[in-house]
Amino acid sequence: MRRGVRLGVDVGSVRIGVARCDPDGILATPVETVDRRGRGAGLPRITQLVEECGALEVVIGLPTGLAGTEGPAAATARGTRRRSPRRSTRSRFVSSTSGSLPCRL
16 A cells, blocks of 8 residues: 555535544544535535645545445445546545455544
8 A cells, every 4th residue: 555644534414524544544533524515515625635634545435235235325425526626636435344444444
């Protein structure tokens, strides 16, 4: 894994939880809870946090069932990523059932 800060993003129906890991990916700490009421709400703040933290990657939690199926919450997470401004920072989804959490979130 490439060394550097990553932001973990947990998209909920009302708020977006944001955490960051240290450059070695050992310890994740909470950063902020961002209000997301309204279409696209919260995205400017997430973009600002990416820049403030110097994140090389944004890891978006993808809620799935035990069988790996996606429901409405996963669709919300995917939609948030589609609406985010295109930047040079890479982003990807990680499911809690995938077994590979990069920052041990």
